[in-house]
Amino acid sequence: MVSLSVFSQKAVVLQHNGIATVFSSANPLADAYTASVSGDTIYLPGGVFPGLVLNRRLTIFGTGHYPDSTTATGVSNVASIDFQAGSDKTNIQGLNLGGISFQYNIRIDSVVIARCNAGSLYFNGENNPATNCQGILIFQNVIGDFVLTHSSGIRVFNNIISSLHEMGTNSWIRNNKINALNACYYAMFENNTINSYGGGLDFNTFRNNVINNQPAVGNSTWVNNYFNVDFSNLFVKQTAWFAYADDYHLKAPGTYPGTDATQAGIYGGYYPYKQGAVPSNPHIQTYTIPLQTNTSGQLNIQVKVAAQNN
Numbered sequence: 001m002v003s004l005s006v007f008s009q010k011a012v013v014l015q016h017n018g019i020a021t022v023f024s025s026a027n028p029l030a031d032a033y034t035a036s037v038s039g040d041t042i043y044l045p046g047g048v049f050p051g052l053v054l055n056r057r058l059t060i061f062g063t064g065h066y067p068d069s070t071t072a073t074g075v076s077n078v079a080s081i082d083f084q085a086g087s088d089k090t091n092i093q094g095l096n097l098g099g100i101s102f103q104y105n106i107r108i109d110s111v112v113i114a115r116c117n118a119g120s121l122y123f124n125g126e127n128n129p130a131t132n133c134q135g136i137l138i139f140q141n142v143i144g145d146f147v148l149t150h151s152s153g154i155r156v157f158n159n160i161i162s163s164l165h166e167m168g169t170n171s172w173i174r175n176n177k178i179n180a181l182n183a184c185y186y187a188m189f190e191n192n193t194i195n196s197y198g199g200g201l202d203f204n205t206f207r208n209n210v211i212n213n214q215p216a217v218g219n220s221t222w223v224n225n226y227f228n229v230d231f232s233n234l235f236v237k238q239t240a241w242f243a244y245a246d247d248y249h250l251k252a253p254g255t256y257p258g259t260d261a262t263q264a265g266i267y268g269g270y271y272p273y274k275q276g277a278v279p280s281n282p283h284i285q286t287y288t289i290p291l292q293t294n295t296s297g298q299l300n301i302q303v304k305v306a307a308q309n310n
Contacts, residue, residue, distance in 0.1 A: 046074020094279030125150030191258030
């Protein structure tokens with residue numbers, strides 16, 4: 001009974017200077033964060049965790065969010081992450097999040113957000129070059145409502161996005177699957193698939209995007225885009241803007257080359273979408289734990305772990 005009780009607890013691991021400390025309290029993520037200092041790494045198991053307010057530089061790995069890639073570990077569910085002053089250069093991967101936000105009108109730079117599922121991602125504040133967040137890399141995520149107001153020079157690569165709007169300045173939006181786009185200015189859009197668009201798309205450059213309808217030219221520059229594409233027949237399988245059972249490979253990828261000769265959409269470009277969105281650290285695929293020891297008192301635990309090459 002004691003061993004079963006210990007096994008059922010969520011164990012969060014904090015790595016500091018090569019030394020790992022395990023936290024298995026009622027709120028192990030909060031305890032690991034309290035004990036951390038800038039430069040540390042936190043590893044989350046599958047489970048449900050309260051939100052986290054970050055004011056230091058950390059690397060945080062979850063298990064991933066795709067059901068078929070987390071059967072052995074479970075999904076790392078975190079209510080929210082709020083980036084605040086001091087969290088520059090933080091890297092988060094493999095989390096299922098209710099939302100991600102950046103502190104209002106505070107400049108936070110060089111954050112990496114990869115292979116997460118977030119209901120929303122907000123850069124909060126005014127579009128002010130003096131305080132805008134910069135050097136942010138956001139790739140291979142699933143994002144619901146995506147607002148980039150308080151940002152400059154953000155790189156948004158190979159994501160699946162429900163709604164993208166209120167763009168900051170000089171952002172690079174490349175090889176994404178975008179369901180709805182509106183109120184974006186002074187950005188470079190390349191090799192995306194864009195299902196619908198609204199107003200306020202002035203002073204952008206659009207190159208080699210696959211677009212459902214013919215947008216008004218307005219004050220933007222349009223180069224080599226594919227207009228009036230039938231999106232009901234574009235992907236191998238699409239039932240919603242995002243569903244885990246869907247397949248967003250293009251049926252005819254050679255028909256829509258991007259600016260770099262790879263295909264438009266999430267499987268082209270510099271960061272082709274990774275099946276299962278598994279984070280870059282070694283990933284537990286399967287494990288077997290017998291219910292009892294053998295005659296010698298040994299417990300034969302078998303774990304299969306796969307290294308990730310990207």
